[in-house]
Amino acid sequence: AQRVTQPEKLLSVFKGAPVELKCNYSYSGSPELFWYVQYSRQRLQLLLRHISRESIKGFTADLNKGETSFHLKKPFAQEEDSAMYYCALYYTDKLIFGTGTRLQVFP
Amino acid sequence: GAVVSQHPSRVICKSGTSVKIECRSLDFQATTMFWYRQFPKQSLMLMATSNEGSKATYEQGVEKDKFLINHASLTLSTLTVTSAHPEDSSFYICSARGGLGVNEQFFGPGTRLTVL
Numbered sequence: 001a002q003r004v005t006q007p008e009k010l011l012s013v014f015k016g017a018p019v020e021l022k023c024n025y026s027y028s029g030s031p032e033l034f035w036y037v038q039y040s041r042q043r044l045q046l047l048l049r050h051i052s053r054e055s056i057k058g059f060t061a062d063l064n065k066g067e068t069s070f071h072l073k074k075p076f077a078q079e080e081d082s083a084m085y086y087c088a089l090y091y092t093d094k095l096i097f098g099t100g101t102r103l104q105v106f107p
Numbered sequence: 108g109a110v111v112s113q114h115p116s117r118v119i120c121k122s123g124t125s126v127k128i129e130c131r132s133l134d135f136q137a138t139t140m141f142w143y144r145q146f147p148k149q150s151l152m153l154m155a156t157s158n159e160g161s162k163a164t165y166e167q168g169v170e171k172d173k174f175l176i177n178h179a180s181l182t183l184s185t186l187t188v189t190s191a192h193p194e195d196s197s198f199y200i201c202s203a204r205g206g207l208g209v210n211e212q213f214f215g216p217g218t219r220l221t222v223l
Contacts, residue, residue: 032210043111044151044200044214086150090210094141099150 002027002091006098013077014106021072021101023087032090033070035061039083057081077105109135111203113215120191121223128186128218130201136181137203141212145198157184191222
């Protein structure tokens, strides 16, 4: 079955440290993957998607089909990056979400 | 950008009553809307997918007679929780797709339902 796995529930770093939020997926075809972010008391919003190969707020994510991964990275974390991050796979017209990783960036 | 609203943002009801939650796409036409449920500190669980003018498609394990979904127009979908019980207390989130990007979904702010 199609699945998205985010192994870390919580990731804590200090400001300026590199960040990598892990995401692995199980899907035999060509995946369409997204990262969504949910800041405190705000709605879920799209951060980036792999097909556009963009960098948003300093975050990037590369699709690695060999490792079936789509890890989210940022070289220098900022306090305002503290939020809940969800990796999602688009499958049969719907999004399958991972369980999410809470990123805490300490000053 | 595309905006999705939900109403009410918070509702408290007595056990046995029904509650209706509205989801609106404010500046685009949503051919498809999705309803999710989110438990505290957990991920979003898709409940159902609704396409304008047709019956909703429910995910396995979701009772369609309990969670009635209507998508009567391209800008409005409603979720009615019928005969609500305390275990239905949760955060309900809708999303909408259509018009601005093929597979991008825009999320509403969510509705906190508390059943006493």
